[in-house]
Amino acid sequence: MDQKIVVVTGANRGIGYGLGAAFNEEGHTVLAINRTLCGENWMEEYECDLTNKDQVNDAINSIIEKYGRIDILVNNAGIRRYAPIDEISERDWNDSLLTNVTAPLWLIQKCTPLLSASNGLLLFVGSQAAEYPFVEGIAYSTTKAAFLAMSRIAIQDLRYRGIRVCYLSLGAVANRPKENDEWKIRPSDVGELALSLSKLSPRVMPTYVELRPAAPNTSAIPKMQELQNI
Known part of the structure; x- marks a missing residue:
């Protein structure tokens, strides 16, 4: 089928x-698992707190009941909590683990049979912070490093079940564009890349793709300038 079911x-x-x-513009059906709904008519939304396993299961069960298949699963949702290693709160630490590591695992476990049946694609939307930790990034860098490790294990565990796995290592992205951040990657750039990867032959597994700003700007945030210029 040319039209894919993309979660x-x-x-x-x-x-x-x-x-x-990006996937919608290509004519695919986009099913969004969102904690906060945005109300776009081209996006079919399932309200879900990813830190709640029952809600995750309910969302995927609803998708299975309506569509019977999933062709692409994009584990994108994540949170960032910054604090020195000796000051990070237990709540911020646990929320980071649940959202950035545990929830993606729940989704993979729930969706593996469907992705296997469709010879599907599993995308991990990661960060350079996984490999280049920065000051006050104990929760974010640690969970993103675990997320990267999860993608590498998924490659080994799922490739002979017909599932391709790709990790996207992203540099600075203008999620909420502000003044003087024209140099940053745009969300549409990431969408264009993911769409291109989905079109590759099933013979090919693009296991790791890094996307960086072409000409990074300077930053007043400690260590952030170093990270931006990697």
Whole structure:
């Protein structure tokens, strides 16, 4: 089938919205698992708190009941909590683990049979912070490193079940465009890349793709300038 069923988490804004829009413009059916609904008529939304396993299961069960298949699963949703390693709160730490690591695992476990049946694609939308930790990034960099490790394990565990796996390592993205950030990657750029990867032959698994700004700007945030210029 040319038209694919694409499930995207956190598609109400930012990168997730850009991903959903790119697949929609290509004529695919976009099913968004969102905690906050955005009300776009081209996006079929399922209200869901990803930290609640019952809600995750209910959302996927609803998709299965209506469509009977999933061709692409995009694990995009994530949160960022910044604090020094000796000051990070237990709540911020646990919320980061649940949202950035545990919820994607729940979704993979729930969707694997459907992705296998469709010879589907599993996309991990990650960050350079996984490999280049920064000051006060204990929760974000640690969970993104675990997310990257999960993608590498998924490659090994799922490739002979007909599922291709790709991790996108993203640099600075203008999720909420502000003044003087024209140099940043746009969500639409990420969407265009993901769409292109989905068109590759089933013989090919694009396991890891890194997307960086072509000409990074400077930053007053400690260590952020270093990260931007990698």
